[in-house]
Amino acid sequence: MEMPVPDRMIIDQKATLVARLVQALGADGVIHAAEELRAYECDALTAYRCPPLAVVLPRTTAEVVAAIRVCADMGAPIVPRGAGTSLSGGSLPTADSVILGVSRMNQVLEIDTANRFIRVQAGITNLAVTGAVEAQGFFYAPDPSSQLACAIAGNIAMNSGGAHCLKYGVTTNNLLGVTLVTAAGEVVEIGGAHLDPAGYDLLGVICGSEGQLGIVTEATLRILASPEGARPVLIGFASSEVAGACVADIIRSGVIPVAIEFMDKLCIHATEAHAKAGYPMDVEALLIVEAEGSEAEIEEQLACIKEVANRHNPMVLRESTSEAESAAIWLGRKSAFGAMGQLGDYICLDGVVPVSALPEVLRGTAELAASYGLRVANVFHAGDGNMHPLIIFDANRPGELEQAEALGADILRLCVDVGGCLSGEHGVGVEKRELMGHQFNAADLVQQMEVKDVFDPGWLLNPAKVFPLAASESRRGG
Amino acid sequence: MTVLTPRDEADLAEAVAEAAGAGTPLEIRGGGSRAGLGRPVQAEATLSTAGLSGITLYEPGALTLVVKAGTKVAEIEAALVAEGQMLPFEPMDHRALLGTEGEPTIGGVVACGVSGPRRIQAGACRDAMLGVRFVNGRGEAIKSGGRVMKNVTGYDLVKLICGSYGTLGVLSEISFKVLPKPEAEATLVREGLGAAAGVAALNLALGSPFGITGAAHLGGGAGGRTLLRIEGLTGSVGYRTGQLLGRLGTGWEAVSGAESAALWREVRDVARFAGRDGAVWRVSVKPADGPVLSENLSTAGLDHAALYDWGGGLIWLSTAETGDAGAGPIRRQTAALGGHATLVRASAATRAAVEVFEPEPATLARIAAGLRAKFDPAGILNPGRMRG
Incomplete structure (x- = not known):
């Protein structure tokens, strides 16, 4: 992985930079000792590490402004960081950069159930948002797997999804407004508790811009009334392709379940050893399909889903009959990533394909994996075609990481070639930066970079992400 | 041309x-x-x-x-x-x-x-x-x-x-x-609630788990007609209709099928203002502020009629097309309450003289102008459509 050569001039001025940041934020808001900076050398893409020059942990929008002004004045790149759970290296620093972490900005500012919104500081965790409103019968819909730890700031930066976005949409569909600090240190309010923008949809382009257009310090989020109940059905199949075809048929049938999750045999076995969820061990793939509503409504939807599933000769079709059974079914799915860690090191991909192409891509992925001699497990949000192939490798064997990355790139190219995209919810970060040219041509990328030119003319914010380094080089020159 | x-x-x-x-x-x-x-x-x-x-x-x-x-x-x-x-x-x-x-x-x-x-x-x-x-x-x-x-x-x-x-x-x-397309649809209709109570009823329903897909109040003052739509599988629509009727109080009636669909076409197309002279504004605020905005406009002396969609958050205003067609008082309200107003219908002369879109703070206006300059450097695409 290539990163830009750090600017020696900035590194040489570390003492001055730190002194000015301390003056702006106080000593407890700045981290600069080498041993403490180690905690910020990577995010959840742990294969790549580099300690930053310093870390600032502001508590307020005003402190964010102060920190940005110091960095802008000294020309130090700023790498925004939510909770550090990015799987694409979104908050991977460079040696000359200052990490701006929002983890201390974690307050709930306003709850308005009558108008169905909550306003929060952006460092609050995803789960804490739902936690703040669930007693009143509401929830915040986007639910990435990392929701216990991940911050709303990062969710907005990556436009995060989750298991239930088939019905409720992703972050951008549930974000009403932000307070944004620009690279020049200006504070702007975009959107609010009302629906839809006044002029250009700047909120829409800020969401998913990977921290490159500004620092989101506060957010207004839509909250929804919690459903009366929810219940999954577990369906096992004799092949991954049949499971994939069943997904498309369920979608086609006219019922939109709240979630359709897919796991293949390798993943089922690893998960079962780990979580003992009671999954069938003889199937090649299983689907977890969840319906919501009152008991009668759930019955009505599951009846349609079971009818579709039965046309695909399922080996197992098990409807949860109790909360305990439902919890067990979801426990397995939610511990899948942890369980996969028992099999070895892994790379988690995030390509999206049209649901109709699932069988073809599952077959293609298996063939590619075989050609590399590597194992790939599949566990993903099938309803929206967001695949998460996990490439298992041994980091201690020389060259195997590179082989795994090459296989990953081949699988992502396959996703693009069938009409899909490189990333559905993890973001481009550094991980998929160099693959952008497979999905976009030069003019497409320039148009995107021109948006950054407007928001951040000096390319101070997270400059080495999203765009191929060669494409962004002349702009990053600064 | x-x-x-x-x-x-x-x-x-x-x-x-x-x-x-x-x-x-x-x-x-x-x-x-x-x-x-x-x-x-x-x-x-x-x-x-x-x-x-x-x-x-x-x-x-x-x-x-x-x-x-x-x-x-x-x-x-x-x-x-x-x-x-x-x-x-x-x-x-x-x-x-x-x-x-x-x-x-x-x-x-x-x-x-x-x-x-x-x-x-x-x-x-x-x-x-x-x-x-x-x-x-x-x-x-x-x-x-x-x-x-x-x-x-x-x-x-x-x-x-x-x-x-x-x-x-x-x-x-x-x-x-x-x-x-939903298998079934139903609309709960209540006559005569008035804007404040009508919008309150809409938001009570929107805060329930019953998946409301339309929430409108037509007509201002003491009367008007309040509408709530439910869509989905037939059994589910029946169940949710029953639950909502239980929570909403008296006077609500349910209509379904084509009759329900016709009601929402009217809401969608703002049919009540179609044949009416004058200017039409489209205002977005948070839902509970809808009737507040209309009341404040009346207090400020702006003669208008209001229709509410989106639970009260989308307000269609009919005003006389004289002077600024109401831009001053309307924009004072959107500034105070948070939201925005767009002049949707007026003569070309009025649309050239009045800010059609909500004026933006300087930083956002600069960003918007910057984007326009990047996407359309020669300024040839619909010049002036959004800003002068």
Whole structure:
């Protein structure tokens, strides 16, 4: 992985930079000792590490402004960081950069159930948002797997999804407004508790811009009334392709379940050893399909889903009959990533394909994996075609990481070639930066970079992400 | 005036590049049914998307529809109905309100960011858009997004293009997420609640788990008609109707099927203001503020009529088209309450004299102008449509 050569001039001025940041934020808001900076050398893409020059942990929008002004004045790149759970290296620093972490900005500012919104500081965790409103019968819909730890700031930066976005949409569909600090240190309010923008949809382009257009310090989020109940059905199949075809048929049938999750045999076995969820061990793939509503409504939807599933000769079709059974079914799915860690090191991909192409891509992925001699497990949000192939490798064997990355790139190219995209919810970060040219041509990328030119003319914010380094080089020159 | 009618995207790119080179301002035109939205454009030529028509790809099993920008909305809806599907965001037909003719195109819907009553539950036009292809003001064909349900690959220019009134690029193709058409629908109707109690009832229902897909109050003062829509599987619609009737108090009646659908077409198209003289404003605030805004306008002495959609958060105001057509008092309210107001219907002279779109704070105005300069450096795409 290539990163830009750090600017020696900035590194040489570390003492001055730190002194000015301390003056702006106080000593407890700045981290600069080498041993403490180690905690910020990577995010959840742990294969790549580099300690930053310093870390600032502001508590307020005003402190964010102060920190940005110091960095802008000294020309130090700023790498925004939510909770550090990015799987694409979104908050991977460079040696000359200052990490701006929002983890201390974690307050709930306003709850308005009558108008169905909550306003929060952006460092609050995803789960804490739902936690703040669930007693009143509401929830915040986007639910990435990392929701216990991940911050709303990062969710907005990556436009995060989750298991239930088939019905409720992703972050951008549930974000009403932000307070944004620009690279020049200006504070702007975009959107609010009302629906839809006044002029250009700047909120829409800020969401998913990977921290490159500004620092989101506060957010207004839509909250929804919690459903009366929810219940999954577990369906096992004799092949991954049949499971994939069943997904498309369920979608086609006219019922939109709240979630359709897919796991293949390798993943089922690893998960079962780990979580003992009671999954069938003889199937090649299983689907977890969840319906919501009152008991009668759930019955009505599951009846349609079971009818579709039965046309695909399922080996197992098990409807949860109790909360305990439902919890067990979801426990397995939610511990899948942890369980996969028992099999070895892994790379988690995030390509999206049209649901109709699932069988073809599952077959293609298996063939590619075989050609590399590597194992790939599949566990993903099938309803929206967001695949998460996990490439298992041994980091201690020389060259195997590179082989795994090459296989990953081949699988992502396959996703693009069938009409899909490189990333559905993890973001481009550094991980998929160099693959952008497979999905976009030069003019497409320039148009995107021109948006950054407007928001951040000096390319101070997270400059080495999203765009191929060669494409962004002349702009990053600064 | 010259009318350019490119036959495909390459042709379109060439036409725009030529206009950029010559500095010829273009008015972009789909079906013409929304031509009166925004500020009047001073153009030397009309660029018609009529030649860019047709469904490129429709995969009902993937809930995906890809269409060329000049495709008629009616053609799209017919294709979707044949497969039991629909555009989720229920776009308004502006013809009756604006008194225009012509066949609405999907490009016009997207350029104006048009959403209808179901927006509160299924999202806006921008939320259903999976990808776009457009030609920027340099005459370059650009794509963003794609045709899959989730996509965070690169910046979301799809959102930026939606509602930019053709000032950032000329749309050539759009992909949408579509949804199954609900098996059944019902509307709960209550007469005579008045705006404050009507909107309160709407928000009580919207705060329930019963998946309201339409929440409108028509008519102001002490009377009016309050409407709540429920859609889905037949059994579920029956169940939720019953639950809501139990919570809403007395005087509500349920209608279903075609009768229900007709009510929402009226709401969607703002039919009550269609035959009425004067200016029409479209205001977005948080739902509970809807009736407050109308009351405050009356207190300020602005004679108006109000219709409420989106649980009270979308207010259609009918005002006399004299002076600033009410811009002053209306914008004082949006500034105080948080939200924005757009002048939707007025003569070209009024739309040239009054700020049609909510004025932006300086930083946002600078960002908007900066984006326009990057996407359309020669300033030839619908110049002046959004800002003078």
